[in-house]
Amino acid sequence: xxxxxxxxxxxQRIQTExxxxxxxxxxxxxxxxxxxxxxxxxxxxxxxxxxxxxxxNGICHQLHLERFARPGKTLLGSDSHTPTGGGVGMIAIGAGxxxxxxxxxxxxxxxxxxxxxxxxxTGKLPDFVSAKDVILEVLRRIxxxxxxxxxxxxxxxxxxxxxxxxxxxxxxxxxxxxxTTSIFPSDEITKEFLIAQERGEQWVLLEPDExxxxxxxxxxxxSELVPLVALPHxxxxxxxxxxxxxxKVDQVCIGSCTNSSLRDLKxxxxxxxxxxxxxxxxxxxxxxxxxxVDHMIKSGEMAYLIEAGARILxxxxxxxxxxxxxxxxxxxxxxxxxxxxLGRSGTKSAxxxxxxxxxxxxxxxxxxxxxxxxxxxxxxxDMPKKFMVNDNMIIPPMEGKESIEIVRGPNIxxxxxxxxxxxxxxxxxLLKVEDDITTDHIMPAGAKILPLRSNIPEISKFVFNLVxxxxxxxxxEKQGGFIVGGDNYGQxxxxxxxxxxxKYLGLKxxxxxxxxxxxxxxxxxxxxxxxxxxxxxxxxxxEQGDQFExxxxxxxxxxxxxxNLTKGSENTLTHxxxxxxxxxxxxxxxxxxxxxxxxx
Amino acid sequence: MGKTxxxxxxxxxxxEGTLERGSDIAITxxxxxxxxxxxx
Numbered sequence: 001x002x003x004x005x006x007x008x009x010x011x012q013r014i015q016t017e018x019x020x021x022x023x024x025x026x027x028x029x030x031x032x033x034x035x036x037x038x039x040x041x042x043x044x045x046x047x048x049x050x051x052x053x054x055x056x057n058g059i060c061h062q063l064h065l066e067r068f069a070r071p072g073k074t075l076l077g078s079d080s081h082t083p084t085g086g087g088v089g090m091i092a093i094g095a096g097x098x099x100x101x102x103x104x105x106x107x108x109x110x111x112x113x114x115x116x117x118x119x120x121x122t123g124k125l126p127d128f129v130s131a132k133d134v135i136l137e138v139l140r141r142i143x144x145x146x147x148x149x150x151x152x153x154x155x156x157x158x159x160x161x162x163x164x165x166x167x168x169x170x171x172x173x174x175x176x177x178x179x180t181t182s183i184f185p186s187d188e189i190t191k192e193f194l195i196a197q198e199r200g201e202q203w204v205l206l207e208p209d210e211x212x213x214x215x216x217x218x219x220x221x222x223s224e225l226v227p228l229v230a231l232p233h234x235x236x237x238x239x240x241x242x243x244x245x246x247x248k249v250d251q252v253c254i255g256s257c258t259n260s261s262l263r264d265l266k267x268x269x270x271x272x273x274x275x276x277x278x279x280x281x282x283x284x285x286x287x288x289x290x291x292x293v294d295h296m297i298k299s300g301e302m303a304y305l306i307e308a309g310a311r312i313l314x315x316x317x318x319x320x321x322x323x324x325x326x327x328x329x330x331x332x333x334x335x336x337x338x339x340x341x342l343g344r345s346g347t348k349s350a351x352x353x354x355x356x357x358x359x360x361x362x363x364x365x366x367x368x369x370x371x372x373x374x375x376x377x378x379x380x381x382d383m384p385k386k387f388m389v390n391d392n393m394i395i396p397p398m399e400g401k402e403s404i405e406i407v408r409g410p411n412i413x414x415x416x417x418x419x420x421x422x423x424x425x426x427x428x429x430l431l432k433v434e435d436d437i438t439t440d441h442i443m444p445a446g447a448k449i450l451p452l453r454s455n456i457p458e459i460s461k462f463v464f465n466l467v468x469x470x471x472x473x474x475x476x477e478k479q480g481g482f483i484v485g486g487d488n489y490g491q492x493x494x495x496x497x498x499x500x501x502x503k504y505l506g507l508k509x510x511x512x513x514x515x516x517x518x519x520x521x522x523x524x525x526x527x528x529x530x531x532x533x534x535x536x537x538x539x540x541x542x543e544q545g546d547q548f549e550x551x552x553x554x555x556x557x558x559x560x561x562x563x564n565l566t567k568g569s570e571n572t573l574t575h576x577x578x579x580x581x582x583x584x585x586x587x588x589x590x591x592x593x594x595x596x597x598x599x600x
Numbered sequence: 601m602g603k604t605x606x607x608x609x610x611x612x613x614x615x616e617g618t619l620e621r622g623s624d625i626a627i628t629x630x631x632x633x634x635x636x637x638x639x640x
Contacts, residue, residue: 002634017630025637037640060635073630074613078638091609091627097639100632108615108626115621116604149622151606185605206609209602215621412640454640 001415001496002078003044004454005101008415008591011598012402013049015106020051020068020394022060027316028323033451036409040454042395047404048104049397057393058315061085061257062288065168067391070202071186076103080175081257081338087168088193089186089206091151094175096496098525098590105594114180115150118214121158123223127378128371130267131166132259132336132356135173136228137220140238147179150215154184155208158222163383164193165261172258173338176235198389227371230354233342241359241371250331252277252364253284254357255313256320259336260288262295263383264357269301270379271361271372272308278367284325286313294388308365322346334369336360412454416504418527418588425508425529425550427481431464431471432544435486439498439519441467442490453497460501472505480506482550484542487512490519499526503589509550511562511573513539524581527589531560531573538571555582 003021006014021041026034038055045052053063060077061084069075071089075082078100085092095109103109119138125131138152152174154167162170167184174182184190186206194203227241254260254268265287277283285305287293293315296302306312311325319325320337326346327333333345333352340352353369362372408414433441444465452459464471475481483502489512490498499522509529513536523530529552533539547565550573554560562571577585587593603611607619610627617625 002639004640014632016632019632019634021634021636021639023636025635034636037636041636041639060633064633068631068633070631072609072612074609074627075631075633076629077633079633079635082633089605091606091613097634100634100638103629103632109629110616110624110626113610113617113619113621113623113625114606116606118604153604153606183605183609206605208605208608211602212604212607213601214604 001453001500002097002100003041004415005098005591006048006104007044007406009101009105009594009598011105014104016104017073018051018068019104020053020064021045022053022063023055024059024316025321025323027055027314032409033411036411037454039407040409040412043404043407045395046398046401047406049401051397052395054393054395056314056316058287058289059257059260059317061168061172062260062292065164066197066289066291066387067394071190071204071206076100076109081172083174083179083181084168084172084257086171086181086183087164088190089184091181091183093181098496102590102594105598107594111180112149115215117147117150117152118217119152119154120156120217120219121154121222122156123158123221124161125222125225128358128373128375129225129227130356130358131162131169132173133225133228134220134222135170136230136238136354137225138174138218139176139230139236140228141218142177144176144234144236145178147174147177150179152177152179152182153208153214154182158220159184160187160189161222162189163263164190165263168261169258173235176338196385196387227356227359227373229359229369230340232351232353233340235339235354241355241369244353244369245371247332247369249281249334249363249368251282251284251327251333252360253286253319253325253333253335253337254360255284255286255288256317256335256337257288258338259357260286260292262292263381264336265292265296266301266381267379268357268361269296269304270381271358271375272310272365273304273379275308275365277309277364281364281367283308283310283364284313284319285310286318287315289315290393291387291390294390295384298388319345334360334363411451413457415500415591416456418503418592420588420592421527421529421552421586423551423553425548425552427508427548428478429484429542429544429546429548430475430478430481431468431483432542433467433483433485435513436488436491437485438491439495443495443498443501456500456504459497460504463501463505475505475507478506480508482508482548483510484539485510485512486539487514489515491516496522496525499523499528503528524577524584525590527585529585531575534559534572534574541567541569
């Protein structure tokens with residue numbers, strides 16, 4: 001929703017130093033929707049002053065590291081693997097679309113000050129053990145919730161043995177620990193990388209102070225690491241490759257934003273050189289960027305992959321997000337990716353294992369999970385001193401493009417209008433629900449519904465689909481109303497559509513016993529008033545269809561009065577809103593709130 | 601007391617709050633990126 005939201009803010013030009021719009025997820029183009037989206041994004045970039053990376057140019061995080069990531073800067077991205085940029089010493093954080101839209105409009109990003117964890121690396125990785133094994137070791141130690149509200153900061157003599165793309169692999173998959181972000185210093189290795197990318201002038205030395213105080217420390221001796229693997233269906237389910245050696249492999253996938261750098265493809269190609277993949281194993285390679293492919297072709301190493309039997313895919317996310325190349329029924333699929341959640345590959349019965357490129361390449365030859373250290377001597381690879389820089393598939397921002405028309409395909413609809421909050425809310429109880437209503441109840445996902453995310457009128461037809469499929473029609477017919485619910489309303493994912501779509505249907509307020517935190521914030525962001533019963537028993541006195549009147553003039557005092565016109569009763573409602581949140585609500589939501597600020 | 605790299609970069613972008621752990625802060629953003637699935 002980032003650009004639909006940015007358009008709604010109504011600013012003429014982005015306010016950041018640099019914003020880039022990448023196309024790497026929806027490139028299958030099985031109908032008009034994907035290419036329509038691409039054209040829309042291209043026209044937005046032209047009009048508002050963004051860089052536009054054209055479809056096929058590569059994977060956003062690999063490209064951003066190569067061409068834009070800059071030491072000491074902050075980066076906010078509407079993708080959870082944005083921390084890849086931490087590989088060059090920047091604070092790079094993943095966030096929701098509205099936060100990214102707000103940042104493009106010049107708004108600051110709000111977060112909790114994280115704890116800082118010192119991941120202290122010593123030693124040097126042995127042959128056939130690589131950066132992927134480092135982050136798998138971190139995951140083995142702390143699990144998938146181990147770094148929530150923390151930053152993983154890498155230090156120690158061991159970091160001097162890791163190149164920037166290797167550091168990027170580690171910060172990329174740091175996301176799987178729940179970390180706010182991960183970061184390496186900007187040192188002479190960063191300088192070398194930036195010079196090789198013709199961006200040497202952007203380098204600055206950035207390191208922690210020698211007496212820096214960390215909240216926690218994790219010690220890892222790289223010399224002691226062995227090849228690791230994350231077993232189905234969690235990146236935190238880490239074992240040594242040795243422990244699962246011998247398991248027959250149906251599919252091997254090399255690539256993704258975690259492991260698609262030139263270094264990763266070179267080592268894979270040189271392992272596969274002169275070999276043929278196992279007859280019962282399919283091998284796919286999705287390179288990270290055109291720069292990577294260009295090098296691989298000119299050095300002749302791409303031929304090693306092709307001759308060994310690899311299926312070379314587009315420079316895009318591809319199989320990592322289930323966009324094509326779904327594995328066979330009950331398959332074991334070995335992937336250099338960062339996630340192995342159930343069904344993510346596109347085949348629900350598939351078992352996905354996450355490994356390094358070394359383990360993937362060796363296992364593709366043997367047809368079973370194989371410790372790559374049994375391969376023999378590690379092939380030597382030569383990394384270029386200078387990368388082949390060619391940005392001709394990145395359209396730079398241009399001045400004076402305000403008159404550009406935004407190209408909207410039939411599936412792309414503008415956001416609904418958000419009006420200021422009236423002093424009094426009136427209407428009927430459209431739906432009364434129980435405890436623990438999730439965002440999946442409110443706004444279901446799935447293959448049928450996801451392509452509608454840029455079309456709020458269409459996606460809103462599925463609101464509460466599994467609870468009461470008549471809700472959308474009734475709500476529109478009555479011009480909106482109220483939802484009454486129990487405890488923990490809105491638990492689950494952070495999806496914004498669980499607020500935007502009900503807002504489109506006219507939802508005015510949600511009155512419940514208690515809210516889940518993120519959904520509460522989303523309701524405020526989209527101008528729906530979140531209220532709670534002062535006395536939880538009042539919930540029992542309400543029936544679906546009751547006519548309500550809520551006087552909001554006393555909102556600042558912390559209480560408002562609910563008149564139930566049907567029952568002839570009055571109840572006190574309360575809330576947990578901050579002063580700013582009340583201002584946001586009164587403006588009609590975060591978008592009009594930001595809009596107002598900018599028009600002043 | 602010395603600072604971590606994280607603290608240094610956050611501090612140089614801080615517009616609200618302090619480096620006190622767990623407190624609400626706001627930082628300026630220099631760069632943004634989007635991909636097509638969340639960008640639309």
